[in-house]
């Protein structure tokens with residue numbers, strides 16, 4: 001029987017061994033999910049909303065314990081883990097309040113007596129989630145999906161199976177029927193079998209391009225809808241008229257949060273020539289002062305990376321970039337899973353750290369001649385998740401936003417997810433949207449009703 005280990009990346013200590021569930025155990029969960037979905041979909045939005053308000057309260061009561069579990073399993077600092085739990089509670093409150101309004105039928109005037117579009121649940125949503133925000137990634141899709149009347153089966157990343165089971169327990173504590181939210185301890189073979197089963201209505205995956213392509217291919221084979229949130233290599237454009245202090249602060253915050261393991265982090269800083277030296281100096285000072293170390297210590301700003309292979313991959317990328325001609329200004333060193341906050345200057349578009357996603361605390365600076373080159377290089381990426389523009393001229397920024405190939409553009413602000421705004425990618429960053437109205441409708445099927 002296959003086993004999985006969750007290892008504390010800060011200490012190297014094994015936290016827990018998990019045994020993969022048998023096909024029979026998974027079948028029991030799937031049957032329970034399909035059975036529960038029928039009654040769950042029949043409940044009113046108010047009834048489902050009450051349970052989500054209860055879930056928000058449960059998360060707030062357990063906030064410190066859940067944060068400790070997140071920190072132990074994947075290494076983010078305690079303050080960020082606490083904020084992640086609160087964000088999940090806020091997501092429950094938002095959809096408890098808004099789901100009915102967001103899914104209100106659309107009455108469309110035609111030559112019929114009445115014609116309308118209604119939004120109905122897809123059924124059982126299979127979800128494959130990553131470890132970087134072990135609670136938020138799950139709540140981001142699950143809360144709208146379940147408020148819409150779906151139920152879900154979650155296959156989490158093996159290094160955060162403890163978080164998966166803690167989320168399942170929180171749903172139970174809040175009083176949800178047992179089959180509404182179930183976690184499965186399994187590998188990708190089980191995912192393939194579940195996707196082939198007619199009782200599963202759709203799949204959502206957040207993770208790498210490789211995993212997304214594989215799951216989407218399977219979904220296509222079985223004619224099932226998929227929502228994919230994949231990698232990103234977001235540009236942060238600093239134009240000559242930007243407030244350089246604010247831009248530098250935001251750039252470092254965006255890049256170094258969660259030790260750089262964020263899909264929507266600013267990964268490529270594109271800076272206009274006339275301010276490049278000043279901006280680089282400010283970023284360098286900020287990066288030098290970031291304390292990296294034990295994520296349980298209150299003054300630590302960055303913990304370890306979540307797994308040793310992720311730290312090794314990042315180390316290879318940085319070494320290759322330096323061989324290719326980038327200038328290492330800060331960091332570049334690794335000790336086990338701990339990767340020092342790193343700043344690379346003079347990075348050219350053919351460098352590995354420009355072409356590939358860097359999933360760790362590595363900031364990359366590239367000089368651009370003007371706004372046209374900034375847009376061209378920002379778009380010179382296989383990814384298109386989000387982007388940021390820093391300038392005093394917001395009208396100019398709004399105009400440039402339309403030229404960026406990205407799912408979101410933030411002007412003079414750090415890109416972040418917000419329950420009220422859709423998030424998702426273009427190009428190899430995926431498709432479908434999460435959060436807000438788009439993010440609940442993507443977990444529904446629309447039905448046209450025509451009364452002649």
Ligand code: NDP
Nearest residue numbers: 129130156157188191207208211214229230231263357359
């Ligand atoms: P993966 O994409 O491999 O893992 C994410 C999830 O997908 C896990 O639950 C994983 O399970 C599952 N998965 C992987 N391959 C398949 C498959 N063929 N079929 C079904 N499920 C699959 O990411 P990694 O953890 O290996 O991280 C590698 C890189 O991915 C990062 O460096 C980063 O670039 C990107 N990434 C992006 C994230 C984002 O937020 N967009 C989040 C995490 C990673 P299992 O581990 O069991 O294979």
